[in-house]
Amino acid sequence: MRYRTVHGFVFVLAILTWLIPASSKGQSNSNPHAIKPYLTGNINISSQSWGICQNSTTQLIYFANTQGLVEFNGLSSRIWKHPEQKTIRSIQIDATGKIFTGSFEDFGYWTTEQNGNLTYHSLSNKITTPQNDEIWKIYLQHGKVYFQSFTSIYIYDYKTVKRIAAPTIILFMFPTADDFIVQGLSEGLYQLKKEEFTLIPGSQIFKESKVHAIIPTGNKTFLICTDSKGIYKYDGTAFKPFTSEVSSFLSYYNCNAGIQVNDTLFAFGTILNGIVFSNNKGQIIRQYNYSNGLKNNTVLSIYRDNLKGIWVGLDEGAGYLGIENPFTPYFNPTGTLGTIYTVLRDADNLYIGTNHGLFIASISEINNSYSFSDIQMIPGSQGQVWTLIKHKGQIFCGHNEGTFLVKGTRMQKISNVTGCWTIKPYADKLVEGTYTGLVMLGQNGENWQIHHRIAGYFEPTRHIEVDYLGYIWAAHPQRGVYKLELNETMDTISKSEFYQSASRSESNFDVYSINNTIVFTSSNLLYRYNYDQKRIELFSSLNKSLLEYAQAKQIIPFHKNEYWFILPNKLALFSISKDFNATKKFELLSRNAEITSRDINILPLALNTILLPDNNLFSVCDLSLATKRNLQIKPTITRLEFSGKNKTRTFSTQKVNTISIEYATNNLTIWFAFPAGIEQVEKNFYYKLDELDNGWHKTTLDNITYLNLKHGSYNFRIKTETGDDAAMVKFTIKKPWYMTWYAYILYIAVVVSLTLLFKRIFTVDVRRRNQLREYALSQNRLESELSIKTNEQMLTMRFLMQKNEILTQLQEKIQLLKNDSSKYPVKYIRDIEKVITEGLDLQTEEWKGAMNNLKLSEQGFFKELKEKNPNLTPHDLRLCSYLRMNFTTREIARLLNISTRGVEIGRYRLRRKLGLTHDENLTEFLMSFSPEKE
Structure with a gap:
C-alpha cells in the first residue's frame, strides 16, 4: 500500500514537471536585428514523444509516443497502436531489430x-506486476533487457522475466559501463550491480532534487544533471557542482534530458x-527553442543516431539537428534585416548589405x-545596398544612393551617382x-572620391570585368x-562593341x-572571347570538364x-x-542557391568555413563536414x-531476400x-526500373x-x-x-482434342452431305416418277370418266328397252344389265383407287398451298387440285357430284381466298x- 501511494504521488509529480506550460515560447530579445541559428528538421508527428531509438539495420527512427509506436x-511516418491503445513511455531496439517498449502496466x-x-x-x-506500474526507461546490457518503473526493475534474458523490487520509490535509472545508477526519492543515488542496490556515499545531496540525466564522461566520471540545481560532477568519490554557463542555464530553465554528442559537445x-x-567547459x-525553429520549448527526450544527428522528443512532436550537417542556417526572427544582397568580413565584424540598409x-x-x-x-x-568590397584596406559600399x-x-559618401551595382579595380583607380553607365573613382591622398563619369556609355551595368589588355567588359542586365x-585619359569610350549569345536559343x-x-555564361554552355579572331566561341575544354x-x-x-559555380x-x-580543365572539390545542395534577380556572395569565414546567403538569411557551411559526409547517403528501400x-x-526487404510474385x-x-536527409528542405530522389525506364525519373x-508490369525479372x-x-x-x-x-x-491436349473433334465433325458432315445429295437425287427421281404417274393418273381418270359416261348411257338405253320389253326378250336384257352393273361396280373401285393415287401425288401441293393460304377448306383444296390438272367445269362437277353452277361459285370464292x-x-x-420452286 505504501508503494502504491508514493508511486501515485511520484507519477503525478513527474507528469506535472514534464508538462509545465512552455511559457517562454520565444524569449524576448533586446536586439530586434538578432541573428539566430535556425532548426529546419521538424518531424511531422503529433503528441508527446517520450523516447526515441533507431533500428541499426534499417536506420528507421522509432518514437515512444502518446499515440503509440511511431515509425x-x-x-x-506510420503509427503502430498498442493492442490496448496505451501510451508508450519508453523504447529500446536490440541488434536484431526487436523493438522493446514500456507502457502503463505492460511491457514487451x-x-x-x-x-x-x-x-x-x-x-x-x-x-x-504491481498495480499502476509504468515503464519509463529501457536499457540493453550484457545480453539482457532492463525495464524500469517507479517501483521495480524487470530483467528479461530473452527467455524469462525476473522482477527486482526497488529499496524505495525510484525516479529514473541510468546506465554506466558495467552497471546502473538509480535515484531513490528522498534517499539519494543507488548503484545497481548484480541485481543488488547499494547507496552511493555522498549522493544524499540529491534527496530534494530530481536527476534527469547522468552522462558518463570517461575515467569513471559523470555529469549529474538535475532539474533545478544545475549540473554536478562525480569522479567516483565526490559530487561537486559544475560551475558553468550551461549549469546556470539548466537550473533556471529546468533540465529534463542530456547526452554527450562527442568528445567536446x-x-x-x-x-x-x-x-x-x-x-x-560548460560554454553555451x-x-x-520555439523562437528559432523548435516546435515547442518542452523537451522530453534526446537521442543521438548513427550519423551523430540529434533527435529531440518534444511535448508536441519532435525535431532533428544534424550536428555533422555541413549547413547551419541562420535567420532574423523579426525580419528587420531584410533580404541580403552582399556580405563582407572585416576582422571580427560582419557587414551585411540588404534591401533595408547596411548592418554590422x-x-x-x-x-x-x-x-x-x-x-x-x-x-x-x-536603402538598397548592392555590393561591398575591400580595396587597399578600405571598405567600399555600392548603394542605391551612390557610393560610400x-x-x-x-x-x-564619395559618389552621388545612384545605383552602384559593382566595383572593380582599374589600374590605380x-x-x-x-x-546609368560607368564611373571612375580616384584617390586623393588617403581619400577616395569620384574622379569622373566615363563618357560615351550610359547603359545600366550590373557586372563588369577588366581583362589583361585593359578592356572593360560590361554586362547589360537584359541585352x-x-x-x-577607353582613351588614354580614361574618361571616354573610344571604341565599343556589342555581343549577344552565339545562339538565339540561349539567354542570360x-x-x-x-x-x-573572359568567360560568358548563358542558359546552356560557357563561351570565351577569342582575341585573335575577335569573336565569341564555345569554351570546349571547360564545358567538357x-x-x-x-x-x-x-x-x-x-x-x-x-571558383564556385552556381546552379x-x-x-x-x-x-x-x-589548360582550363575543371576538377570538382566540393558539391553542396542548397535550396535556391541561385536567387532570382540578385547575385549571391560566398564569404570565407575560416579555412574550411563559408557563409552563404539564402532565402532565410544565410547559412554557415563547414566544408570539411561536406567532404566527410559527401552528401551521398543513399535511401533505403523498406x-x-x-x-x-x-x-x-x-514484402519487407529486411525479412525477404528473394521476392517472387504471381x-x-x-x-x-x-x-x-x-x-x-531529414534536414533537407527539398528531398529529390531519382529512380529507375532498369527493364522498363530509359532514364532516371525524379520524385519527392x-x-x-x-502498374500492369509484364512478367520477368x-x-x-x-x-x-x-x-x-x-x-x-530485385524482384x-x-x-x-x-x-x-x-x-x-x-494447350497441346486441347488442340489435339479439337483436331480430332473437327475431323469427326467433318467426316460426319461429309457423310450427311452425301446422304442429303443422294436423298435429293432420289427425291428428284421420285418427283419425276410421281409427275409421270400423276399425268398417267389424270389420263386414267379421264378414261374412266368417259367409260363411266358410256356405261351410264347404256344403262339408260337398257332402261328404255325394259320399258318396251315386248319387243325384246327380257332374258337378254337382264344379262346385258348385269354386265353393265358389274362394269359400273368395277369402275367405282378403279375410280376410288385413282382418287387415292391423286391425293398422294398432290400431298406436297396441298401442304404448300395450305401454308400459304391457311383459310382454304378441304373442298377448296380438292377444287384446286382438279383445276391444276386442267379438268373442265363439267368434269369437275361430275367429280365433285355438284352442278356446274356450284363449280363456278367455288371458283369465284377460291379466287378471293x-x-x-x-x-x-x-x-x-x-x-x-x-412447291419445289418456292
Missing part, C-alpha cells in the same frame, strides 16, 4: 513480419527553453560554431557599374555584353573572369584558381588548371507492395526511407508505383540528387498461368404454282 522513415516487444508490419508481444503476462533538453548545446555554443555584427566562434551578435544598422545607410566608404559604424575601350548572357580569361555546371548562371572567385539548387567548387484484383501482398498481383508500389515522395534503383550510389532491390513477376509449361501441355385479281387466270396460277 519515421525520414519522409513520412515488437517484431517485424514478412510484410513489414509490426506485431506486439507482451512480456508482462509472464510475471505479476553536450546536448541538454529543458522544460522551459528548448535544447542547448555546450562544450566540455548554440540554443534552439560581431562574429564569435566557439568550437567551430559561429554566433553573430551586437547587430546594428549603420546610421545613414538606409565604410569606416567602422560610419559611412562617408576603381571603375564601377551603375544604373548582352559590351566590350569597351553575362560576363565573368576565370584565370584572367564542368559537365552540368557548364550551365551555371553565376561564377564566384574563391581562392587562387578556385538553381546546388553549387560546386572547382579548381581550374592552366518494402514492396504488390496488388491485383482483390489481393495485396507486401502475375495476378502485378501492380507494384515501392516504399523507401531516407532518415539521414516516399513511394513509387508501377526486374531491378529497381533509387538514389539521391547528388549521390552516385543507388539502393537496389520477379512470375509468368501468367496461361504461359506456364503445364498450360502449354493443356387466293387474292387473285380480275386479270389473273385461276387455272394458270394453280398450274404454275410449284
Whole structure:
C-alpha cells in the first residue's frame, strides 16, 4: 500500500514537471536585428514523444509516443497502436531489430513480419506486476533487457522475466559501463550491480532534487544533471557542482534530458527553453527553442543516431539537428534585416548589405560554431545596398544612393551617382557599374572620391570585368555584353562593341573572369572571347570538364584558381588548371542557391568555413563536414507492395531476400526511407526500373508505383540528387498461368482434342452431305416418277370418266328397252344389265383407287398451298387440285357430284381466298404454282 501511494504521488509529480506550460515560447530579445541559428528538421508527428531509438539495420527512427509506436522513415511516418491503445513511455531496439517498449502496466516487444508490419508481444503476462506500474526507461546490457518503473526493475534474458523490487520509490535509472545508477526519492543515488542496490556515499545531496540525466564522461566520471540545481560532477568519490554557463542555464530553465554528442559537445533538453548545446567547459555554443525553429520549448527526450544527428522528443512532436550537417542556417526572427544582397568580413565584424540598409555584427566562434551578435544598422545607410568590397584596406559600399566608404559604424559618401551595382579595380583607380553607365573613382591622398563619369556609355551595368589588355567588359542586365575601350585619359569610350549569345536559343548572357580569361555564361554552355579572331566561341575544354555546371548562371572567385559555380539548387567548387580543365572539390545542395534577380556572395569565414546567403538569411557551411559526409547517403528501400484484383501482398526487404510474385498481383508500389536527409528542405530522389525506364525519373515522395508490369525479372534503383550510389532491390513477376509449361501441355491436349473433334465433325458432315445429295437425287427421281404417274393418273381418270359416261348411257338405253320389253326378250336384257352393273361396280373401285393415287401425288401441293393460304377448306383444296390438272367445269362437277353452277361459285370464292385479281387466270396460277420452286 505504501508503494502504491508514493508511486501515485511520484507519477503525478513527474507528469506535472514534464508538462509545465512552455511559457517562454520565444524569449524576448533586446536586439530586434538578432541573428539566430535556425532548426529546419521538424518531424511531422503529433503528441508527446517520450523516447526515441533507431533500428541499426534499417536506420528507421522509432518514437515512444502518446499515440503509440511511431515509425519515421525520414519522409513520412506510420503509427503502430498498442493492442490496448496505451501510451508508450519508453523504447529500446536490440541488434536484431526487436523493438522493446514500456507502457502503463505492460511491457514487451515488437517484431517485424514478412510484410513489414509490426506485431506486439507482451512480456508482462509472464510475471505479476504491481498495480499502476509504468515503464519509463529501457536499457540493453550484457545480453539482457532492463525495464524500469517507479517501483521495480524487470530483467528479461530473452527467455524469462525476473522482477527486482526497488529499496524505495525510484525516479529514473541510468546506465554506466558495467552497471546502473538509480535515484531513490528522498534517499539519494543507488548503484545497481548484480541485481543488488547499494547507496552511493555522498549522493544524499540529491534527496530534494530530481536527476534527469547522468552522462558518463570517461575515467569513471559523470555529469549529474538535475532539474533545478544545475549540473554536478562525480569522479567516483565526490559530487561537486559544475560551475558553468550551461549549469546556470539548466537550473533556471529546468533540465529534463542530456547526452554527450562527442568528445567536446553536450546536448541538454529543458522544460522551459528548448535544447542547448555546450562544450566540455560548460560554454553555451548554440540554443534552439520555439523562437528559432523548435516546435515547442518542452523537451522530453534526446537521442543521438548513427550519423551523430540529434533527435529531440518534444511535448508536441519532435525535431532533428544534424550536428555533422555541413549547413547551419541562420535567420532574423523579426525580419528587420531584410533580404541580403552582399556580405563582407572585416576582422571580427560582419557587414551585411540588404534591401533595408547596411548592418554590422560581431562574429564569435566557439568550437567551430559561429554566433553573430551586437547587430546594428549603420546610421545613414538606409536603402538598397548592392555590393561591398575591400580595396587597399578600405571598405567600399555600392548603394542605391551612390557610393560610400565604410569606416567602422560610419559611412562617408564619395559618389552621388545612384545605383552602384559593382566595383572593380582599374589600374590605380576603381571603375564601377551603375544604373546609368560607368564611373571612375580616384584617390586623393588617403581619400577616395569620384574622379569622373566615363563618357560615351550610359547603359545600366550590373557586372563588369577588366581583362589583361585593359578592356572593360560590361554586362547589360537584359541585352548582352559590351566590350569597351577607353582613351588614354580614361574618361571616354573610344571604341565599343556589342555581343549577344552565339545562339538565339540561349539567354542570360553575362560576363565573368576565370584565370584572367573572359568567360560568358548563358542558359546552356560557357563561351570565351577569342582575341585573335575577335569573336565569341564555345569554351570546349571547360564545358567538357564542368559537365552540368557548364550551365551555371553565376561564377564566384574563391581562392587562387578556385571558383564556385552556381546552379538553381546546388553549387560546386572547382579548381581550374592552366589548360582550363575543371576538377570538382566540393558539391553542396542548397535550396535556391541561385536567387532570382540578385547575385549571391560566398564569404570565407575560416579555412574550411563559408557563409552563404539564402532565402532565410544565410547559412554557415563547414566544408570539411561536406567532404566527410559527401552528401551521398543513399535511401533505403523498406518494402514492396504488390496488388491485383482483390489481393495485396507486401514484402519487407529486411525479412525477404528473394521476392517472387504471381502475375495476378502485378501492380507494384515501392516504399523507401531516407532518415539521414531529414534536414533537407527539398528531398529529390531519382529512380529507375532498369527493364522498363530509359532514364532516371525524379520524385519527392516516399513511394513509387508501377502498374500492369509484364512478367520477368526486374531491378529497381533509387538514389539521391547528388549521390552516385543507388539502393537496389530485385524482384520477379512470375509468368501468367496461361504461359506456364503445364498450360502449354493443356494447350497441346486441347488442340489435339479439337483436331480430332473437327475431323469427326467433318467426316460426319461429309457423310450427311452425301446422304442429303443422294436423298435429293432420289427425291428428284421420285418427283419425276410421281409427275409421270400423276399425268398417267389424270389420263386414267379421264378414261374412266368417259367409260363411266358410256356405261351410264347404256344403262339408260337398257332402261328404255325394259320399258318396251315386248319387243325384246327380257332374258337378254337382264344379262346385258348385269354386265353393265358389274362394269359400273368395277369402275367405282378403279375410280376410288385413282382418287387415292391423286391425293398422294398432290400431298406436297396441298401442304404448300395450305401454308400459304391457311383459310382454304378441304373442298377448296380438292377444287384446286382438279383445276391444276386442267379438268373442265363439267368434269369437275361430275367429280365433285355438284352442278356446274356450284363449280363456278367455288371458283369465284377460291379466287378471293387466293387474292387473285380480275386479270389473273385461276387455272394458270394453280398450274404454275410449284412447291419445289418456292
